[in-house]
Amino acid sequence: MTLADAAPPKRGWSIAHLIASPRFQSSVARIPVLRRLARRDGDALMDLVAGFVHSQILLAVVELQLLHRLMDGPADAPDLAAGTGIDARRIAILCDGAVALGLMRRARRGYRIARRGAALLGVPGLEGMIRHHPVLYRDMADPLALLRGGETELSRFWPYVFGAGAAEDPATAERYSRLMSDSQILVAEETLARIDLSDATEVLDVGGGTGAFLAALGQRHPHPRLHLFDLPAVVAQAEARLAHAGLAGRAHVTAGSFRDDPLPKGADTITLNRVLYDHADETVAALLSAIRAALPPGGRVVVSEPMTGGVSPNRSGNAYFAFYTLAMGTGRARSPDEIAKLLKAAGFEAVRDHGTSRPFVTHVLSARRKD
Numbered sequence: 510m511t512l513a514d515a516a517p518p519k520r521g522w523s524i525a526h527l528i529a530s531p532r533f534q535s536s537v538a539r540i541p542v543l544r545r546l547a548r549r550d551g552d553a554l555m556d557l558v559a560g561f562v563h564s565q566i567l568l569a570v571v572e573l574q575l576l577h578r579l580m581d582g583p584a585d586a587p588d589l590a591a592g593t594g595i596d597a598r599r600i601a602i603l604c605d606g607a608v609a610l611g612l613m614r615r616a617r618r619g620y621r622i623a624r625r626g627a628a629l630l631g632v633p634g635l636e637g638m639i640r641h642h643p644v645l646y647r648d649m650a651d652p653l654a655l656l657r658g659g660e661t662e663l664s665r666f667w668p669y670v671f672g673a674g675a676a677e678d679p680a681t682a683e684r685y686s687r688l689m690s691d692s693q694i695l696v697a698e699e700t701l702a703r704i705d706l707s708d709a710t711e712v713l714d715v716g717g718g719t720g721a722f723l724a725a726l727g728q729r730h731p732h733p734r735l736h737l738f739d740l741p742a743v744v745a746q747a748e749a750r751l752a753h754a755g756l757a758g759r760a761h762v763t764a765g766s767f768r769d770d771p772l773p774k775g776a777d778t779i780t781l782n783r784v785l786y787d788h789a790d791e792t793v794a795a796l797l798s799a800i801r802a803a804l805p806p807g808g809r810v811v812v813s814e815p816m817t818g819g820v821s822p823n824r825s826g827n828a829y830f831a832f833y834t835l836a837m838g839t840g841r842a843r844s845p846d847e848i849a850k851l852l853k854a855a856g857f858e859a860v861r862d863h864g865t866s867r868p869f870v871t872h873v874l875s876a877r878r879k880d
């Protein structure tokens with residue numbers, strides 16, 4: 510017996526029942542205004558149905574570097590097939606799929622890059638994210654198994670979130686850092702565009718990774734001292750990056766785990782960029798309490814990460830990051846309201862939502878330590 514057999518749909522009339530009726534759908538097709546609406550809904554529905562094929566076309570295009578090759582000018586399928594080990598006729602199938610998805614355009618001779626394809630190349634970290642997606646894709650292949658719990662491939666990919674011990678493996682740290690470092694720049698720029706940190710005297714970036722955020726902050730604002738805290742296997746790269754940005758004199762790096770070690774004192778602003786959503790509520794509560802203890806009264810905490818929409822679910826938070834974190838197995842994507850509650854419970858007040866202009870990149874909140 511399937512679940513559908515076990516739970517027959519409830520009877521009764523509703524707009525939803527009407528729209529779901531094939532008879533209604535064929536009568537709509539005869540009314541021009543409704544036909545346009547129905548067509549739009551139909552296209553959106555087919556995008557949902559075929560979305561996994563679209564993502565895999567994108568992955569193939571990125572793996573074969575086809576967009577990079579078209580940046581040098583138009584090329585035909587045999588040109589693009591050279592060196593790929595794939596037959597030119599099959600490359601043409603892939604390129605036509607990419608044309609349909611707006612990544613390429615047909616040219617007189619073969620294909621050329623489309624605006625959307627060029628934009629993809631301009632987003633730091635996006636190609637790395639697409640290349641990393643096969644891990645998540647395998648976990649999503651059986652969404653019911655994912656929802657029921659159990660071991661996932663993504664949880665094995667990110668052992669560092671389970672504790673500092675796992676992150677002592679330099680290969681893991683290197684893999685993580687490579688994936689994060691490009692998109693870190695994007696998150697840093699977006700965060701600094703939404704909140705003014707020029708008046709801080711010292712900013713401690715907890716889970717600061719390879720230092721992209723503090724480097725961007727230091728270059729934008731000449732005064733704040735910069736302090737980065739992250740796991741021992743991660744911080745070596747941060748020191749080098751901050752020195753390379755000419756910030757060695759203002760910057761300090763401390764290696765440690767916020768699970769086991771006290772956070773360094775001295776900062777009046779503590780930032781958490783893409784840190785909380787990696788962790789369970791209990792870990793977040795303990796981390797926020799430790800941040801409160803490290804700040805002076807009135808000190809500021811800044812949380813910047815992609816967030817869900819709460820009662821108005823959104824595509825990036827609810828239809829992507831919520832599933833990503835589910836597959837990671839430890840953290841969860843949270844709404845601004847949920848994070849505000851955790852902040853207040855840890856002894857913060859004056860929570861401010863600085864919003865987002867690119868929800869896929871980040872959303873920013875800040876709060877002040879209660880006296």
Ligand SMILES: C[S@@+](CC[C@H](N)C(=O)[O-])C[C@H]1O[C@@H](n2cnc3c(N)ncnc32)[C@H](O)[C@@H]1O
Nearest residue numbers: 689693716717718739740743766767768782783
């Ligand atoms: C998703 S990454 C974000 C890195 C960076 N802030 C960014 O936006 O790209 C999470 C960071 O938290 C760090 N982290 C995880 N567990 C930690 C712990 N117990 N103590 C200190 N840092 C930790 C990781 O090493 C990593 O740098």
